[in-house]
Amino acid sequence: MMKLGILTDHYNQYELYEKSCKELNVDYVVIDILSSDWLTNIKANIDCNGFIARPMYDYEEQRDVYIERIYYINNILKKIIYPTFDEQMIYENKRNMATWLSMHNFPHVETKVFLRKQEALDFLNTCTYPLVIKSNLGAGGKGVEIIETKKKAIRRVNRIFGRIHHLFALGNPQKRKKFGLNIPVYGMSQKHVMIVQEYKEIKWEWRIIKIDNSFFGHQKLLKGKFASGSGLVGWVEPPRELLDIVREICDRGNFYSMAVDIFETINDNYYVNELQSLFGSFLDSQMVIDGKPGRFKYINNEYVFEDGEFNRFGSCLLRVEHFIKILKNNIEVH
DSSP states (O other): OOEEEEEOOTTOTHHHHHHHHHHHTOEEEEEOSSSTTHHHHHHTTTTOSEEEOOOOOSOHHHHHHHHHHHHIIIIISOOEEESOHHHHHHTTOHHHHHHHHHHTTOOBOOEEEEOOHHHHHHHHHHSOSSEEEEOSSOSTTTTEEEEOSHHHHHHHHHHHHOSSOGGGOOOEEEEEEETTEEEEEEEEEEOSOEEEEEOOOEEEEEEEEEETTEEEEEEEOOBTTBOTTOOOEEOOOOOHHHHHHHHHHHHHHTOSEEEEEEEEETTSOEEEEEEESSOOOOSSOSOEETTEEEEEEEETTEEEEEESOOOTTTTHHHHHHHHHHHHHHHHHHO
């Protein structure tokens, strides 16, 4: 009988996988991977056919520890992980994501990662403004700043690398809304690494989701200059070109579950902006066409629409169904 190990996370989102397993009548066990005894916990449940993971997404230090533990489960204990280890290496890691897109020649927003203060300053002296400075981790537009002037950009360099010496770097903190004010959150500061992205003037951003052979798409509309985190959705049919891009990305990376955010610029060009294996999915439908919720399935080189609500339990139901299929195929092969 198939048995899944569901790994815990700080925000109890693993409970959505529990609900999905109960709905599908799948045997499972919840395993505390956050504990200092995490390895003992894993070994006590080594009979699981595979493990479902939910990496951290608020604090980079905790995310890194989580990914390290996933590495040992997947590569040393040789257990199958969902999503794959490669997907989790890209998840909430803009440095890795930019490198992956560049190496695979997908159209993406040009991104530079600086480890040297002087190199960053030299770039800022010759680049075109505005530009975008991002933290490595941060969803919903958090940790993203549009920088209009060189003076402001240099201030960010001094925060990230230290004005006098790197040991005194304060970091570039994300900001959170509190009491109507933008409060700097120093516990989420980006330090010693600077991520700079070319600024693109966009009409909107498309979110295209692929889980197994299910495709979904909608627009993320602008609020000010940002689409991510705006909460504004355009329920329109996504262009086939974007579905093709996402299908090729997932095929190239052997990705199981992926939300791809793609800018559509005012010049009608497309640029991949984000790859997120796990993503906000609060509605039971992530695509609505002509008032009908549904999904596309790729069948005989065509995208065939099927109406219905397929994103229940934050799209975790689809992931569990997909994982069971993967594990069964693995058993048949071996």
